[in-house]
Amino acid sequence: MKRFLAGVLIVVAACAAGFFAYAWKPAIDPVEPPPRTAFDQALIEKGAMLAAVGNCTACHTRPGEKSFAGGLAVPTPFGTIYSTNITPDPATGIGRWSEAAFSRAMREGVDREGNHLYPAFPYDHFTLVSDEDNSALYAYLMTRRPVESRRPANRLPFPLDVRLVLAGWKLLFFDKGVYRQDASQGAEWNRGAYLVEGLGHCGACHTPRNALGAELQSARLAGGEAEGWKAFALNGLSSAPIPWTRDSLFAYLRQGWHADHGVANGPMAEVTGNLGRLPDADIGAIATYLISQMGPPALERVARSAEIRKKLATDQGGTPIPVSAATGSPTSRGAVIYQAACAICHDGGRQQPFGGIDFHLSSTIAVPDPQNAINVVLYGLPAASGRQSPIMPGFAATLTDDQVADLLAFLREAYAQKPAWADAKAKVADTRDGKYLVSVRPSDGIERGPDNVGARD
Ligand code: HEC
Ligand code: HEC
Ligand code: HEC
Structure with a gap:
């Protein structure tokens, strides 16, 4: 028995030692912030494009604040993590990070000092980025304007606030490595x-x-x-x-x-x-x-889509009447609200992207979850400042939860030919209560009306 226990202890100790060897990451020495002239202009430009693909600003810039200075709250189901300052400020940003330290953060989710990073930073994807692309991103970030700014402390419960725990997460779920070509594809x-x-x-x-x-x-x-x-x-x-x-x-x-x-x-x-x-x-x-x-769509989707095209080609406007629309039913109440509040834009015949979409075409109405439809109906689509964009007013102040639920039941049946979303009313109430922390933003489609398709800026 003693022998057995000793054996178990040795195995446990070996596992713990193995885990710590895996979990422990050395610090990478700080460097003098490299001067702008250290980077080739073409490389910086390539980095700018790559940073756009990586959507780095979306998480690393607070709205209205300096670019890449961090401090944006990134909510997760576990708590709030604040993004870091990735400007080249030597004290509060990544000014003293070598390219090796930057690449390690992208490839392994480890900061310069050797701490594991939270996967709210999507390094489970960025690990695939090539060395050349990391060089370009590094060149771009290191030539931005340094901003002195410290992020607030993360708000996470114990033990998730202990970064070592992340090594366990990585062991389970993180697959490190650059992208490997699939030889069977072009x-x-x-x-x-x-x-x-x-x-x-x-x-x-x-x-x-x-x-x-x-x-x-x-x-x-x-x-x-x-x-x-x-x-x-x-x-x-x-x-x-x-x-x-x-x-x-x-x-x-x-x-x-x-x-x-x-x-x-x-x-x-x-x-x-x-x-x-x-x-x-x-x-x-x-x-x-x-x-x-x-993959290729199922035959039934192809048939339904042909039906929709035919309907749109011959459509004279007007509100479709769903089968269940007996007087006093939710769908008939919804149809009345639609006529009064929505049809003017969504049946108005004005072209996309600035006219409202015909709901026969809308993924938002066809998907299994009502959340996006609720978000748009309650909060609308605000105007993008200084640019042309599709706009829709929000109806949070004019429609009750019951009315929104009736409206959605109508849209589902009349346009997607699907049953009403069962949980719509509860979700409308929860959304109003702030349960889902919905970000309200302008939509895209900006400066690219039907007459200048493809133009950007
Ligand atoms: C979805 C949100 C999100 C996106 C997109 C994102 N980041 Fe981050 N990033 C974070 C968060 C949150 C942290 C902090 C993680 C932590 O504290 O463990 C972080 C940390 C980092 C760090 C570590 C910095 C430090 O001081 O420890 C680097 C470097 C970094 N990000 C670079 C980038 C780059 C480059 C891009 C674009 C290619 C990018 N990030 C895109 C959320 C994001
Ligand atoms: C002033 C015009 C206007 C009014 C009124 C309006 N909308 Fe919209 N709506 C738009 C525009 C423009 C869009 C953007 C088009 C898009 O998303 O493809 C849009 C988008 C939407 C979307 C997202 C559709 C998708 O698939 O992207 C939903 C859902 C929606 N509207 C519902 C409604 C409902 C319900 C009403 C009535 C309560 C309403 N709208 C009233 C103009 C309007
Ligand atoms: C920050 C979160 C986020 C990221 C990152 C993201 N998407 Fe999306 N995507 C969404 C949301 C939210 C929608 C629904 C938009 C709407 O309601 O109009 C969407 C919708 C789409 C749609 C339309 C689907 C449909 O049936 O209407 C496509 C296509 C798409 N995304 C492609 C991409 C591609 C490709 C990428 C990566 C380059 C990407 N998305 C990255 C959040 C994201």
Whole structure:
């Protein structure tokens, strides 16, 4: 028995030692902040483009504050993590980080001093980024204006506030390594996979997560969430009423909207806005990879989409009447509200992106969850300051929870031909109570009306 216990102890000690050897990361020596002249202008420009793909500003800049100075609260189900200052300020930013320290943060999620970083920083995707691309990102960040700014302390419960715990998380869920080409696919597909799975970190929003906050590798791009919004499925589970094609994906990602799908709203607006910096070839590669993840649509979706096209081609406007719309039913009450408050824009015949979308085409109405529809109905789509963008008023002050639920029941049945969302009313109430911390933003589609498709800036 004693022998057995001693054996167990030795195994436990060996495991602990092994874990600490795995978990312990050395500090990387600080360097003198490199001067601007240390970096080639072309490399800096490439870095600017890559930073846009990585959406670094979205998390590292507080609205209205200096770029990359950090301090933005990133809410997670476990608590609030504040982004860091990634300007080259020597005291409070990454001014004293060597390129090796920066690359290690991207590849392994470890800071210069050797602390593990929270995966709210999407290094589970950034690990795929190549050394050359990390060099360019480093050159870009190190030539920004230094800003002195310290982030507030994270608000996380014990033991999650102990960074060593993250080594355990990484052991379970983190797959370190640069992108490996898939030899069975062409160069364009591989480029798209590299951008989507790596720097673009599309899965950070579009893939569901497990209870410990890790993306479910068995359900990649099956639909996730971000900032109180649903990021719709981009795999075979896509609910888009007209199935996506490579061309429509290209156009949506290039322009921020597509006539068959509407405008990028919520957190997706910033993504398409940022992708605007990428060359066409890269957007095309992303579209090629995504369409391969979606696979060919089921015959029934193809048939339904043909029906929708026919309806839109012959449509004289007017509100469709769902089957269940007996007098006094929720859908008939919803139809009345729709007529009064929504039809003027959504049945008005004005073209996308500035006219309201015809709901036959709307993924927002067709998806299994009402959250995005609720967000848009309550808070509307605010105007982008100084630029032209699709605008919609919010109805939080004019419609009650019951009225919003009736309206949504009508939209679901009349346009998506699906049953009303069962949990809509409770979700409307929770959304108003601030439970989902919904970010309210202008949509994309900016400066790219029907007459200047493809133009950016
Ligand atoms: C989804 C939000 C998000 C995005 C997008 C994001 N970051 Fe971060 N980043 C964070 C958070 C949060 C932290 C702090 C993590 C922590 O405290 O453990 C962080 C930390 C870092 C750090 C470590 C800095 C330090 O002082 O410890 C670096 C370097 C960094 N990010 C660079 C980038 C770059 C470069 C990009 C774009 C390619 C980027 N981040 C995009 C959220 C994000
Ligand atoms: C910060 C979170 C976030 C990131 C990162 C993100 N998305 Fe999205 N995406 C969303 C949200 C939210 C929506 C729903 C937008 C709406 O309601 O209009 C969306 C919608 C989409 C749609 C439309 C789907 C449909 O059926 O209507 C496509 C296509 C898409 N995203 C592609 C991408 C690609 C490609 C990337 C990576 C380059 C990406 N997204 C990264 C949040 C994100
Ligand atoms: C002043 C014009 C206007 C009014 C009134 C209006 N909308 Fe909108 N709505 C828009 C525009 C413009 C968009 C952006 C188009 C898009 O998202 O594709 C939009 C988008 C939406 C979306 C997102 C659709 C998607 O798939 O992206 C929903 C849901 C929505 N509106 C619901 C409503 C409802 C319900 C009402 C009535 C209570 C309403 N709207 C009233 C102009 C309007």
